[in-house]
Amino acid sequence: MKKLLSLVGGMSLMLATSAFAADTVKIGLMGPMTGAWAAEGQEMKQVVDMLAEELNQQGGLLGKKVEVISEDDAGDPRQSSLAANRLATQGIVAVIGTYGSSITEASQNIYDEAGIVQVANGSTAIRLSEKGLKNFFRTCPRDDEQGKVAVATIGKLGFKKIAILHDNTSYAKGLAEEAQTNLKGMSIPVVFFDALTPGERDYNAILTKMKASNPDFVFFTGYYPEAGLLLRQKKEMGWNVPFMGGDAVNNPDLVKIAGAPAAEGFSFLTPPLPKDLDTPEAKAFVASFQKKFSTEPKSIYPVLAGDGFRVVTAAIKGAGSAEPAKVSAYLKTTLKDFPGLTGKLSFNDKGDRIGEVYRVYKVDAQGNFVLQP
Amino acid sequence: MEQFFQQLTNGLAVGGIYALIALGYTMVYGVLKLINFAHGDLFTIGAYLGLTLLTSLALTDHVGGFLGVGLLALMVMGLVGIIGMLLERIAYRPLRESPRLSAVVSALGASIFFQNAIMLIYGAKFYVYPQDLLPKIPVYIFGMPVPLMRILILVASVVMMVALYLFVQKTKIGTAIRAAAIDQGAARLMGIDVNRVIMLVFCIGPALGGAAGMMVGIYYGQINFTMGWIYGLKAFTAAILGGIGNIPGAMVGGLLLGVIEALGAAYISIAWKDAIAFFVLIVILIVRPTGLLGERVAEKI
Numbered sequence: 001m002k003k004l005l006s007l008v009g010g011m012s013l014m015l016a017t018s019a020f021a022a023d024t025v026k027i028g029l030m031g032p033m034t035g036a037w038a039a040e041g042q043e044m045k046q047v048v049d050m051l052a053e054e055l056n057q058q059g060g061l062l063g064k065k066v067e068v069i070s071e072d073d074a075g076d077p078r079q080s081s082l083a084a085n086r087l088a089t090q091g092i093v094a095v096i097g098t099y100g101s102s103i104t105e106a107s108q109n110i111y112d113e114a115g116i117v118q119v120a121n122g123s124t125a126i127r128l129s130e131k132g133l134k135n136f137f138r139t140c141p142r143d144d145e146q147g148k149v150a151v152a153t154i155g156k157l158g159f160k161k162i163a164i165l166h167d168n169t170s171y172a173k174g175l176a177e178e179a180q181t182n183l184k185g186m187s188i189p190v191v192f193f194d195a196l197t198p199g200e201r202d203y204n205a206i207l208t209k210m211k212a213s214n215p216d217f218v219f220f221t222g223y224y225p226e227a228g229l230l231l232r233q234k235k236e237m238g239w240n241v242p243f244m245g246g247d248a249v250n251n252p253d254l255v256k257i258a259g260a261p262a263a264e265g266f267s268f269l270t271p272p273l274p275k276d277l278d279t280p281e282a283k284a285f286v287a288s289f290q291k292k293f294s295t296e297p298k299s300i301y302p303v304l305a306g307d308g309f310r311v312v313t314a315a316i317k318g319a320g321s322a323e324p325a326k327v328s329a330y331l332k333t334t335l336k337d338f339p340g341l342t343g344k345l346s347f348n349d350k351g352d353r354i355g356e357v358y359r360v361y362k363v364d365a366q367g368n369f370v371l372q373p
Numbered sequence: 374m375e376q377f378f379q380q381l382t383n384g385l386a387v388g389g390i391y392a393l394i395a396l397g398y399t400m401v402y403g404v405l406k407l408i409n410f411a412h413g414d415l416f417t418i419g420a421y422l423g424l425t426l427l428t429s430l431a432l433t434d435h436v437g438g439f440l441g442v443g444l445l446a447l448m449v450m451g452l453v454g455i456i457g458m459l460l461e462r463i464a465y466r467p468l469r470e471s472p473r474l475s476a477v478v479s480a481l482g483a484s485i486f487f488q489n490a491i492m493l494i495y496g497a498k499f500y501v502y503p504q505d506l507l508p509k510i511p512v513y514i515f516g517m518p519v520p521l522m523r524i525l526i527l528v529a530s531v532v533m534m535v536a537l538y539l540f541v542q543k544t545k546i547g548t549a550i551r552a553a554a555i556d557q558g559a560a561r562l563m564g565i566d567v568n569r570v571i572m573l574v575f576c577i578g579p580a581l582g583g584a585a586g587m588m589v590g591i592y593y594g595q596i597n598f599t600m601g602w603i604y605g606l607k608a609f610t611a612a613i614l615g616g617i618g619n620i621p622g623a624m625v626g627g628l629l630l631g632v633i634e635a636l637g638a639a640y641i642s643i644a645w646k647d648a649i650a651f652f653v654l655i656v657i658l659i660v661r662p663t664g665l666l667g668e669r670v671a672e673k674i
Contacts, residue, residue, distance in 0.1 A: 034489070034492060034497065035599065036597070036599050038492065038497030038498075039496075039497050039498045039499070041497075042497060168644060194642065194643040194644055195643060195644035196643060196644075197603075197646065197647060199599065199600075199602070199603050200603055201589055201593040201595070201600070201604075202383070202386065202387045202593065204383040204386070204635075205380055205383045205384065205387075205634065205635040205638040205639060205643070205646070206638060206643050208376060208379045208380055208383060208639065209376070209380075209638060209639050209643065212376050225499060225595060225597070228499075228595060229593060229594075229595060232593075232594060236509065236520055238511075238518070253498065253499050253501075256499070256501045257499060257501055257594060257595040259504045259594070
């Protein structure tokens with residue numbers, strides 16, 4: 001009896017271990033599935049799950065299926081470190097995400113210590129890639145890049161008195177400071193520099209104060225919910241100053257919140273929108289997304305998460321190994337001009353994406369985002 | 374000077390909403406000594422229900438803007454009131470005899486439950502109220518344009534607050550509420566059905582919060598499921614500022630907090646707006662630990 005028991009025990013143990021070594025390549029996805037940015041996070045999950053499904057239909061990776069394990073960071077740094085700890089223990093090769101810079105920052109060291117490759121999709125704060133972390137990458141550009149494009153645009157349009165408003169998140173503050181420094185370099189005076197509290201509804205007090213400093217151009221570096229309210233309340237005040245946003249305002253809900261009349265003429269910087277992506281990969285991607293979810297991908301960041309997934313899987317395939325160190329080395333040295341959904345992808349030594357990504361968009365009278373030449 | 378008055382109206386509009394939400398905190402605290410942390414989420418529910426009823430019933434197309442919005446507000450208040458009573462019955466009454474901390478934990482749990490329930494039912498995206506519900510004409514006060522909506526919000530808030538005050542002070546049921554606030558045991562001995570009084574408080578408070586949610590939706594346009602958090606926090610602060618448990622205190626606290634925020638943002642720093650508001654709160658609490666109008670603590674509510 002004892003023998004039988006130990007035999008059964010041994011067999012079940014073997015079964016269990018073989019189940020653990022199950023033939024899947026595990027890739028994590030960390031995104032804001034709940035919380036204020038939940039719309040972005042849920043679309044990130046749709047995109048990555050869809051790409052994984054497609055990849056598995058084509059035979060998976062290294063002869064194994066790809067398994068995506070998602071965790072919710074709730075757009076909150078505390079939640080993000082919990083999510084990172086949970087993911088790090090599940091044998092993932094790489095993690096895709098996340099969206100906000102401060103949220104990514106809270107998870108970076110956890111993944112680094114666990115030796116997991118992290119590919120952020122929306123975190124543009126400069127310092128994230130200046131820490132010398134070997135396995136950190138991002139498919140979105142950096143804020144200094146964006147700051148340069150912003151200031152170049154302002155210079156080209158010939159404005160003389162600039163107001164800069166941010167929302168105290170690492171991303172928005174970083175971009176605002178970058179723009180301020182660059183404007184100083186071009187000796188264009190910044191007449192107003194301050195921060196609002198995100199998540200509020202009433203920004204009349206801020207607009208009233210900003211108006212008193214009499215700028216001829218406003219650069220808001222925060223996110224779309226606040227940008228929409230600012231535009232709407234600015235219109236109600238009857239103030240016609242031109243507004244420009246950073247890439248975090250790139251979401252169609254901006255126009256819904258502001259209303260088309262208030263949003264008209266608003267311009268912003270962003271990597272190209274899903275609809276303006278013209279590579280064959282991007283067109284195929286948008287078509288299958290449309291087919292699966294009967295709506296277009298709304299924001300570029302989930303698409304950048306998709307690019308993160310695609311470079312990681314390409315690197316695993318190219319390196320012939322699912323070992324994070326090899327994947328990371330492959331991404332830095334071998335992968336060049338990878339045909340991504342958002343254009344060509346290459347990474348430098350810091351893990352930053354190389355190349356010009358930003359475009360200027362403007363909202364037209366119907367509320368459409370129109371790519372500016 | 375023009376900036377000062379402009380900021381004053383900015384502050385009063387925000388403060389009117391704070392005050393309306395603060396009433397819910399203060400009434401519940403007055404009777405039960407419980408901070409109803411789910412109150413901010415009842416406010417959110419009001420905003421969502423308002424939008425749902427607005428788009429599904431299309432009342433405003435049939436009876437015109439003002440009447441339609443008024444009717445909708447009554448419906449929203451009724452529904453949120455019912456949700457408030459259910460909340461009391463399910464989450465608070467079973468804990469009435471437990472230590473106060475248990476009820477506070479239950480309140481926090483209810484808040485998380487409501488927030489996530491709204492997210493699961495409506496989704497995480499932002500919803501937007503129709504833009505042209507009420508005419509967007511400015512009214513000129515001393516030659517200064519003030520949006521009509523802002524005046525309506527302030528007037529509606531003040532009317533509701535005064536009505537509530539009169540109800541509590543002048544009617545028989547109001548007297549019962551005040552009696553239950555002072556001493557539940559004694560009130561019961563006098564033949565007052567304390568459970569019904571508490572039910573009523575949990576109907577009126579959330580109803581006002583729901584109305585505030587709908588006002589925020591109509592005026593600012595944008596609603597999402599996390600909106601109750603900041604408003605709840607600010608209204609709670611306003612209730613403490615005015616003296617929690619005291620109805621005129623909630624009104625004064627709300628309006629004052631809104632004005633302090635607006636003026637702090639205007640003359641000191643926008644980024645420090647909340648810090649300034651809370652600094653003022655601390656100073657007031659050091660000087661008057663019971664809040665501004667807190668001397669009537671003995672006959673709360």
